[in-house]
Amino acid sequence: MNYPYVTEFRQSLVEWFNVEKRDLPWRHTTDPYQIWVSEVMLQQTRVDTVIPYYNRFMESFPTLELLAEAPQEYLLKHWEGLGYYSRARNLQAGVREVLENYGGVVPNNRHEISKLKGVGPYTAGAILSIAYNKPEHAVDGNVMRVLSRVLNIHDDIAVPKTKKIFEAAVEELIDPENASSFNQGLMELGALICTPTSPKCLLCPVREYCTAFNKGEPEKLPIKSKKVKMKHITYDVLVCEDDKGRILMEKRPAEGLLANLWQFPMLEHGKDSIDTFSNDYAIKVQSQQALLTFKHVFSHLTWHINSYFMKCDSTVKGEWLTPEQIELLPMPVPMLKIWQEIKTKSYCLK
DNA sequence: AATGCGGGGTG
DNA sequence: CACCCAGCATT
Structure with missing residues (x-):
């Protein structure tokens, strides 16, 4: 040519x-x-x-x-x-x-x-x-x-x-x-x-x-075809605080979406149960309060998030971290949004 | 070739 | 809401 x-x-x-x-x-x-x-x-x-x-x-x-x-x-x-x-x-x-x-x-x-x-x-x-x-x-x-x-x-x-x-x-x-x-x-x-x-x-x-x-x-121009089908998933996100002001955190798996980033525990609607969750972490919930409800759009899926702040009994299971420790962890934007809300409204002790 | 992988800006 | 953006790895 x-x-x-x-x-x-x-x-x-x-x-x-x-x-x-x-x-x-x-x-x-x-x-x-x-x-x-x-x-x-x-x-x-x-x-x-x-x-x-x-x-x-x-x-x-x-x-x-x-x-x-x-x-x-x-x-x-x-x-x-x-x-x-x-x-x-x-x-x-x-x-x-x-x-x-x-x-x-x-x-x-x-x-x-x-x-x-x-x-x-x-x-x-x-x-x-x-x-x-x-x-x-x-x-x-x-x-x-x-x-x-x-x-x-x-x-x-x-x-x-x-x-x-x-x-x-x-x-x-x-x-x-x-x-x-x-x-x-x-x-x-x-x-x-x-x-x-x-x-x-x-x-x-x-x-x-x-x-x-x-x-x-x-x-x-240019000619561009293609449309992507969007998947939707609904989660309850649980911000659990113990009597020492520490918060329960999880590290995501090393592969896949948001690999190795940290999050508050998430329960998928119709899949995970709160009973199993509290059993796994040996948690006893004392009180519960609704936080933010919002939508987070990824390129290929949408998360519908309901978040809750929960006061819990102390437990030895899981990663209970202070706010100072949490600040150092890499978190995806939806979790940062919830964390920002917590700090703004000063739910936790700090 | 098709799919999974973030998040924000724009009209 | 849909579309776009200085793409790559995996299957």
């Missing part, structure tokens, strides 16, 4: 990026480790959300070695609220691989870097191009949207193999001398100009090369 105006397209995009790019924390460095962290955080996550997490993360884990040595609980606390927590565990596994197998130097080729945990086709290309200026494709949702419009590609981007079409296109288009600015330029264009709805074509540096703009209906 041979695109017309490739040279002009490259130049317009790269020049626009170098002038208009946002000042973001990870754009002050080309350290592969720091670029790596930023790219993992940015997976499926918006820039504005990532910024404070990235800054805090770099303060605590400025080097690959410090991240490799960190306790997982401390690491997860830095990821708390960011979501997709396996990213954090995979990132730590990845930096440990770099220390073990590559002398602490992040590999500069796709074959080796792709072996690292959590580094897929996009992240590999992003690190290689941004940190090492290697002309490698880095195709994410932004790039597929931008190029579907520029090149008039109507393939369904929800179909996995469609990404190969865009990767091949980037290999043709990418500026071999300015791979970093070219790839970032495509993504920046998608974020600022070539947005999903109402793209700002009049501000676009490459509109004269854009098929969708010239045809007049850029918002019709």
